[in-house]
Amino acid sequence: MSNILTQNDIRYVDYKDVELLKQFMNPHGRIIGKKRSGLTSKQQRMVEEAIKRARFMGLLPYIQK
Amino acid sequence: MATKKAKVAAETEAVLRVYEAGYHIASSVKEDELESIVGGIRSIIEKAGGIFIAEGAPVLTKLAYTMYQSEKGKRIAHDRGYFGWIKFESPTTLAKDLSDALQKNKEIIRSMVFVTLREDTRAKFRVAPVREVKRGEAKAVARSEEEAVPVSEEKLDKALETLTE
Numbered sequence: 370m371s372n373i374l375t376q377n378d379i380r381y382v383d384y385k386d387v388e389l390l391k392q393f394m395n396p397h398g399r400i401i402g403k404k405r406s407g408l409t410s411k412q413q414r415m416v417e418e419a420i421k422r423a424r425f426m427g428l429l430p431y432i433q434k
Numbered sequence: 435m436a437t438k439k440a441k442v443a444a445e446t447e448a449v450l451r452v453y454e455a456g457y458h459i460a461s462s463v464k465e466d467e468l469e470s471i472v473g474g475i476r477s478i479i480e481k482a483g484g485i486f487i488a489e490g491a492p493v494l495t496k497l498a499y500t501m502y503q504s505e506k507g508k509r510i511a512h513d514r515g516y517f518g519w520i521k522f523e524s525p526t527t528l529a530k531d532l533s534d535a536l537q538k539n540k541e542i543i544r545s546m547v548f549v550t551l552r553e554d555t556r557a558k559f560r561v562a563p564v565r566e567v568k569r570g571e572a573k574a575v576a577r578s579e580e581e582a583v584p585v586s587e588e589k590l591d592k593a594l595e596t597l598t599e
Contacts, residue, residue, distance in 0.1 A: 377557070377558075381551060383555040383557065385490075385519070386557045389557050422456075425544070425546060426458065426517070426546060427458060427497035427501055427515065427544065428495070428498060429498050
């Protein structure tokens with residue numbers, strides 16, 4: 370499986386890694402689906418949780434105009 | 435029945451977990467006062483017997499969206515805040531107490547306490563920012579690389595011959 374997380378041996382996604390999380394969002398600020406991101410189910414859940422935490426803390430937008 | 439409940443309560447209190455608390459302090463707070471606010475958070479953790487693992491000092495950051503805070507019937511908008519975080523190990527009861535204390539603090543715009551890992555969870559490598567790459571620059575680099583490759587005249591002639599044929 371070739372995705373950013375596997376290639377760089379990232380086992381835990383932190384909500385503070387905004388630049389990493391932006392890789393899994395589309396220009397509108399929506400989370401990219403598992404099929405497009407190429408992540409495993411476990412990784413996708415981890416990324417989703419981190420993005421939602423970052424959004425709540427105001428580090429990432431809910432929607433981008 | 436009551437003893438069972440007491441037992442369960444005692445067991446849950448004894449369990450130690452690793453938590454992380456993230457917070458945004460209002461930008462209206464002076465930089466000199468930041469230390470006292472962070473000190474207040476630290477003292478809550480220390481009093482409950484928590485052990486510090488890592489900490490990120492508050493840094494002024496631009497918020498991705500405007501946050502609103504109501505104070506005395508007025509709606510205050512915040513577009514910047516001092517973002518900081520603390521990672522600590524503590525009994526499970528502290529997490530609730532700390533999140534309540536952070537929410538009550540009027541100088542803290544937003545806060546979050548959650549269970550995490552002891553290890554450093556931040557990615558070790560830096561991802562190139564998506565929107566800062568300029569297309570013109572990328573093209574220029576590709577062209578210069580093409581020009582740099584030396585081509586002998588014989589090869590050029592052969593290539594031309596094949597094209598004209």
